[in-house]
Amino acid sequence: MLExxxxxxxxxxxQLLSSSAAASSSCSSRFTSHRSVTYMPRxxxxxxxxxxxIPGDGIGPLVTGAVExxxxxxxxxxxxxxxDVHGDMPKVPQEVIDSIKKNKVCLKxxxxxxxxxxxxxxxxxLRKQLDLYASLVNCFNLPGLPTxxxxxxxxxxxxxxxxxxxxxxHEVVPGVVESLKVITKFCSERIAKYAFEYAYLNNRRxxxxxxxxxxxxxxxxxxxxxxxxxxxxxxxxxxxxxxVDNCCMQLVSxxxxxxxxxxxxxxxxxxxxxxxxxAGGTGVxxxxxxxxxxxxxxxxxxxxxxxxEKVTExxxxxxxxxxxxxxxxxxHLQFPSFADRLETAVKHVIFEGKHRTKDxxxxxxxxxxxxxxxxxxx
Amino acid sequence: xxxxxxxxxxxxGTLFPFxxxxxxxxxxxxxxxxxxxPAIMAFKQIxxxxxxxRPDQILSSPSAFSAAxxxxxxxxxxxxFPGDGIGPEIAESVKQIFREAEVPIExxxxxxxxxxxxxxxxxxxxxxxxxxxxxxxxxxxPMATPIGKGHRSLNLTLRKELNLYANVRPCYSLPGYKTRxxxxxxxxxxxxxxxxxxxxxHQVVRGVVESLKIITRQASLRVAEYAFHYAKAHGRExxxxxxxxxxxxxxxxxxxxxxxxxxEKYPEITxxxxxIDNCCMMLVKNPALFDVLVMPNLYGDIISDLCAxxxxxxxxxxxxxxxxxxIALAEAVHGSxxxxxxxxxxxxxxxxxxxxxxxx
Numbered sequence: 001m002l003e004x005x006x007x008x009x010x011x012x013x014x015q016l017l018s019s020s021a022a023a024s025s026s027c028s029s030r031f032t033s034h035r036s037v038t039y040m041p042r043x044x045x046x047x048x049x050x051x052x053x054i055p056g057d058g059i060g061p062l063v064t065g066a067v068e069x070x071x072x073x074x075x076x077x078x079x080x081x082x083x084d085v086h087g088d089m090p091k092v093p094q095e096v097i098d099s100i101k102k103n104k105v106c107l108k109x110x111x112x113x114x115x116x117x118x119x120x121x122x123x124x125x126l127r128k129q130l131d132l133y134a135s136l137v138n139c140f141n142l143p144g145l146p147t148x149x150x151x152x153x154x155x156x157x158x159x160x161x162x163x164x165x166x167x168x169x170h171e172v173v174p175g176v177v178e179s180l181k182v183i184t185k186f187c188s189e190r191i192a193k194y195a196f197e198y199a200y201l202n203n204r205r206x207x208x209x210x211x212x213x214x215x216x217x218x219x220x221x222x223x224x225x226x227x228x229x230x231x232x233x234x235x236x237x238x239x240x241x242x243x244v245d246n247c248c249m250q251l252v253s254x255x256x257x258x259x260x261x262x263x264x265x266x267x268x269x270x271x272x273x274x275x276x277x278x279a280g281g282t283g284v285x286x287x288x289x290x291x292x293x294x295x296x297x298x299x300x301x302x303x304x305x306x307x308x309e310k311v312t313e314x315x316x317x318x319x320x321x322x323x324x325x326x327x328x329x330x331x332h333l334q335f336p337s338f339a340d341r342l343e344t345a346v347k348h349v350i351f352e353g354k355h356r357t358k359d360x361x362x363x364x365x366x367x368x369x370x371x372x373x374x375x376x377x378x
Numbered sequence: 379x380x381x382x383x384x385x386x387x388x389x390x391g392t393l394f395p396f397x398x399x400x401x402x403x404x405x406x407x408x409x410x411x412x413x414x415x416p417a418i419m420a421f422k423q424i425x426x427x428x429x430x431x432r433p434d435q436i437l438s439s440p441s442a443f444s445a446a447x448x449x450x451x452x453x454x455x456x457x458x459f460p461g462d463g464i465g466p467e468i469a470e471s472v473k474q475i476f477r478e479a480e481v482p483i484e485x486x487x488x489x490x491x492x493x494x495x496x497x498x499x500x501x502x503x504x505x506x507x508x509x510x511x512x513x514x515x516x517x518x519x520p521m522a523t524p525i526g527k528g529h530r531s532l533n534l535t536l537r538k539e540l541n542l543y544a545n546v547r548p549c550y551s552l553p554g555y556k557t558r559x560x561x562x563x564x565x566x567x568x569x570x571x572x573x574x575x576x577x578x579x580h581q582v583v584r585g586v587v588e589s590l591k592i593i594t595r596q597a598s599l600r601v602a603e604y605a606f607h608y609a610k611a612h613g614r615e616x617x618x619x620x621x622x623x624x625x626x627x628x629x630x631x632x633x634x635x636x637x638x639x640x641x642e643k644y645p646e647i648t649x650x651x652x653x654i655d656n657c658c659m660m661l662v663k664n665p666a667l668f669d670v671l672v673m674p675n676l677y678g679d680i681i682s683d684l685c686a687x688x689x690x691x692x693x694x695x696x697x698x699x700x701x702x703x704x705i706a707l708a709e710a711v712h713g714s715x716x717x718x719x720x721x722x723x724x725x726x727x728x729x730x731x732x733x734x735x736x737x738x
Contacts, residue, residue: 113624165625171628177629177632184585185584212676216577218579219588219589245680248658269654270655273656274658
């Protein structure tokens with residue numbers, strides 16, 4: 001009977017082997033998705049959705065222009081409502097806020113922050129007004145992009161509203177300045193819940209809380225307490241804690257041990273930038289800010305980075321980060337197949353390596369990369 | 379890690395310029411010492427500073443012993459805190475190496491007490507602190523703070539009592555030890571007394587905690603002065619101040635203002651300001667971009683550990699705390715590792731001895 005089974009299975013095996021050999025023979029076929037997943041939409045989901053677009057400063061208009069072009073080429077059911085906001089405005093105009101509240105989704109380029117006094121960052125203001133309490137940066141190794149570290153796949157979830165960036169500073173006497181870092185149980189709990197939910201919904205195995213509770217015992221201690229409470233509700237997900245300086249050291253030497261990281265505000269900034277740096281740079285890492293009602297997608301990690309004038313003049317900004325963020329946005333809007341197509345095309349362009357901007361080691365302009373992505377869309 | 383690499387580290391940068399013949403002596407003596415500790419590295423730096431003030435009558439010669447006899451300086455007393463865990467073993471190897479090199483150091487050992495000294499409110503005795511103040515040079519092994527005993531941590535006590543305001547950590551890629559980063563050559567100088575680590579926290583209402591971050595002009599000026607002085611003394615070309623003044627405008631703004639004031643006094647050194655998230659990213663992508671980094675307390679903690687990670691970990695990083703009045707306390711930044719204490723091979727000192735004798 002075993003012989004009969006073997007005889008029957010041989011032609012099947014041959015077929016499987018031949019089909020897989022055919023599939024791997026050309027690299028392009030590796031990237032056209034032979035999906036077995038069918039996304040079933042609700043009737044009426046295909047109607048175009050409005051998305052607020054804020055081009056921003058510096059390289060912002062360049063990269064958001066890139067996204068608009070690609071969306072048009074894909075005929076994605078989104079249309080953009082443009083609003084001009086610049087970093088030196090005292091606050092975000094009310095019409096922009098109203099538009100975001102109506103559309104619920106926004107895509108934005110970086111807003112420059114003037115330093116050292118006066119106006120507080122518009123990026124932070126926007127997050128506070130819309131209560132976007134979770135900032136997410138997804139750092140992963142792109143195939144074809146050489147980096148010093150392999151096997152990086154980290155998602156940094158950072159509390160976005162309180163902590164060190166509360167902006168509560170005052171001068172006690174001339175020469176002595178105090179800044180308040182506020183940690184509340186409410187905010188820590190909701191960010192921990194978001195992190196664990198994200199891990200659960202995206203099939204992630206481990207959540208790591210980053211803190212400095214050996215020094216700031218009450219503040220980070222409260223954060224850790226909230227994380228531990230939420231961890232007990234998700235027994236299938238491993239939870240551990242790591243001190244922030246040790247965390248940075250481990251990120252630089254052994255990044256494969258991290259999966260999802262949940263952090264308060266300041267540490268999240270540093271950890272996200274470090275993780276983005278080891279995985280290829282902030283020019284390629286997607287990210288977004290999400291709250292209970294709204295979501296704003298922007299380049300991951302340093303959203304306040306608007307590049308320098310040289311890059312803007314030569315039009316050599318890297319659009320990959322914002323393109324991948326807009327793919328995240330498409331998934332958020334429940335257009336997963338468009339998101340898949342966009343991501344596949346972008347990864348294909350990076351893998352080929354012919355069109356890369358300066359920060360990835362190439363010499364192309366933004367427009368060339370966009371054209372390559374449009375050509376790679378199937 | 380071979381001693382060659384250790385010596386190249388030593389040669390490349392110390393706290394203060396040193397006499398080249400001292401290095402000759404070292405190289406001849408210690409060709410094949412297999413392992414050494416960062417405590418030794420840190421201490422070498424202080425020692426060179428002390429020796430610099432001695433008359434330079436040392437002849438450079440291949441014979442170690444004749445060079446040793448030419449040392450006409452009086453021995454320097456230095457305080458040694460062996461510490462806990464693997465501390466005593468490392469301290470022992472430091473003493474042996476220095477003895478074989480005939481380095482003119484006399485060690486004054488002080489141990490952590492078993493009960494709290496009321497004058498210092500911690501396990502460190504008043505005598506220990508006085509000895510550091512008197513000798514002005516010290517070496518500290520890793521100290522474990524017992525948890526939950528309701529008193530100040532030992533490191534905190536040392537820092538507050540001796541007014542150690544700057545923590546200097548040179549980070550160099552060691553040629554014998556391969557990591558993913560080969561071209562690291564930077565120094566992180568971190569303000570050590572205030573900032574986010576003031577320890578001033580309180581619970582406002584249930585579920586809301588406030589923590590104070592304090593930046594003062596005096597402390598920022600002090601650490602900026604030290605950073606520029608260090609850069610000048612070591613021929614470093616650039617000092618970068620790391621901050622987050624776009625968000626924390628008044629606090630980091632004050633720190634930056636102080637740095638700018640000091641930068642004007644040193645026109646030959648380039649001064650730049652880098653936002654901390656950019657700094658983190660640049661450090662992991664291209665650490666050769668940085669030279670000397672000066673920062674407030676929290677950022678300094680994280681960045682200096684990140685740089686330690688770039689070169690291979692805390693076991694390879696020297697560190698020194700600078701205090702008011704020229705006190706320098708070198709330390710081992712790693713922990714006391716109680717789990718491997720006692721298992722550190724006792725063959726190591728034998729190896730040192732055997733190689734030394736084989737060379738003479």
